Amino acid sequence: MNKHRYDLGCDVLINGAGLVGSTCALALAQNGLDVLILDQSPSDPPIQPEPVRVSALNIASQNILTALSVWNSLSAEIKTPFEKIEVWDATGRGHLKFEAASIGIEQLGHIVSNPGICATLHQAINEHPNTSIIWADAITECVTSENKITVLTENGRTINSQLLVGSDGAKSKIRKLANIEHEANSYQQVAIVASVTTSKPHGSCARQRFLETGPLAFLPISNNQCSIVWSSDLEEANRLLMLSDTAFSEALAAAFNYELGSIESVSLRRSFPLARQHAKRYIGDRIALIGDAAHTVHPLAGLGANQGISDAAALSQIINARHSENRDFSTRSVLRRYERWRSSENAFLLDTIDSLQKCFGIQNPVVSRARSAGLNLTDRSDILKRNLMHHAIGFGGQTPLLAQK
Numbered sequence: 068m069n070k071h072r073y074d075l076g077c078d079v080l081i082n083g084a085g086l087v088g089s090t091c092a093l094a095l096a097q098n099g100l101d102v103l104i105l106d107q108s109p110s111d112p113p114i115q116p117e118p119v120r121v122s123a124l125n126i127a128s129q130n131i132l133t134a135l136s137v138w139n140s141l142s143a144e145i146k147t148p149f150e151k152i153e154v155w156d157a158t159g160r161g162h163l164k165f166e167a168a169s170i171g172i173e174q175l176g177h178i179v180s181n182p183g184i185c186a187t188l189h190q191a192i193n194e195h196p197n198t199s200i201i202w203a204d205a206i207t208e209c210v211t212s213e214n215k216i217t218v219l220t221e222n223g224r225t226i227n228s229q230l231l232v233g234s235d236g237a238k239s240k241i242r243k244l245a246n247i248e249h250e251a252n253s254y255q256q257v258a259i260v261a262s263v264t265t266s267k268p269h270g271s272c273a274r275q276r277f278l279e280t281g282p283l284a285f286l287p288i289s290n291n292q293c294s295i296v297w298s299s300d301l302e303e304a305n306r307l308l309m310l311s312d313t314a315f316s317e318a319l320a321a322a323f324n325y326e327l328g329s330i331e332s333v334s335l336r337r338s339f340p341l342a343r344q345h346a347k348r349y350i351g352d353r354i355a356l357i358g359d360a361a362h363t364v365h366p367l368a369g370l371g372a373n374q375g376i377s378d379a380a381a382l383s384q385i386i387n388a389r390h391s392e393n394r395d396f397s398t399r400s401v402l403r404r405y406e407r408w409r410s411s412e413n414a415f416l417l418d419t420i421d422s423l424q425k426c427f428g429i430q431n432p433v434v435s436r437a438r439s440a441g442l443n444l445t446d447r448s449d450i451l452k453r454n455l456m457h458h459a460i461g462f463g464g465q466t467p468l469l470a471q472k
């Protein structure tokens with residue numbers, strides 16, 4: 068594709084240049100498809116003050132991004148490996164620890180800066196001959212005909228494409244335009260995110276303590292800092308957000324039982340309301356949804372972005388196979404394969420995380436004892452732990468080919 072003549076149309080139009088949409092663009096472009104991405108944000112978004120949003124990416128996501136020649140371009144400040152995961156129940160004595168070495172691998176995953184990885188993906192897209200991004204424009208309408216989908220944009224563009232992919236996040240415009248219903252349930256919790264320096268080193272371990280009010284995670288990042296994700300009910304979150312930095316640091320260290328010592332510095336705090344969402348369908352006429360446009364989940368298992376990256380890899384795998392045979396890749400039956408594959412796997416993960424979130428939210432002492440016993444039993448069972456680790460690193464279900472090395 069001549070990168071400046073997108074008005075003539077493209078094979079695939081992707082709405083949303085976030086982590087998931089950008090991954091999808093590169094995975095499709097690698098197979099020779101002409102891909103155009105559109106994003107409503109300005110190309111150079113204002114630099115966000117600290118804290119930097121991060122995601123724990125698993126080995127499957129790492130493999131996908133490596134296959135797209137993106138992973139190795141991420142600098143050490145953008146990705147921090149973790150070798151261990153530790154989980155505790157604050158109301159009991161339950162404790163569970165996973166170690167990469169126990170399954171013969173070096174890391175269980177990396178904590179990756181969201182703006183850092185997006186910037187690297189956008190650079191790869193800009194350098195690729197088959198794909199480009201239009202910033203600061205938004206789709207207002209789309210019309211499907213027999214052999215194409217046509218979109219109109221706020222800035223007066225008309226773009227024809229074979230397929231429209233909605234990767235435009237939890238409030239997806241494409242989901243709305245395609246009249247795709249979705250279940251949406253608030254967890255009645257808010258996640259507070261901040262970057263902190265602790266007096267003890269994190270030791271490349273991702274830690275999470277389940278408190279009565281919700282889970283508190285310390286994720287290792289560069290310069291021996293941690294990114295914290297403190298999920299709690301609305302009242303408690305409001306209280307924590309109103310505290311001075313000193314009072315918040317003390318409350319944070321205490322809530323984590325001084326596991327990493329005291330908090331020596333804390334960035335600005337940002338908060339995110341948490342909701343479970345699941346689209347009832349992932350596809351429409353020449354339309355497919357991926358990432359947060361299709362599903363959102365509680366961050367306690369660090370899965371949302373990983374699920375989205377796997378959606379992108381699965382959709383591109385199905386489309387690329389069809390395109391290689393010179394056949395229409397956006398028919399209902401082709402898109403149905405993607406929907407069947409990803410919708411069932413995501414539903415399973417959403418339900419599992421919901422159960423965990425509910426189970427750790429119960430404050431009954433009998434349940435607390437049972438929970439602790441469950442964690443400790445799991446910790447002592449090598450087979451169970453291996454199985455859980457297999458899921459955590461992203462190989463629990465049908466793994467996309469790009470994730471298999």
Ligand SMILES: Cc1cc2nc3c(=O)[nH]c(=O)nc-3n(C[C@H](O)[C@H](O)[C@H](O)COP(=O)(O)OP(=O)(O)OC[C@H]3O[C@@H](n4cnc5c(N)ncnc54)[C@H](O)[C@@H]3O)c2cc1C
Nearest residue numbers: 083085086087107122123235236358359369370371372373
């Ligand atoms: C506190 C917190 C912690 C998390 N931690 C983890 C973790 O550790 N690991 C993990 O895997 N996941 C984690 N997640 C989930 C993860 O952040 C998301 O699943 C992931 O960022 C979704 O990526 P996306 O590209 O689908 O959507 P988004 O990142 O929302 O990107 C959507 C893109 O679409 C654009 N857009 C939106 N609307 C329009 C429109 N109408 N027109 C054009 N463009 C549009 C936006 O500008 C944006 O660029 C966490 C989430 C939260 C809230």
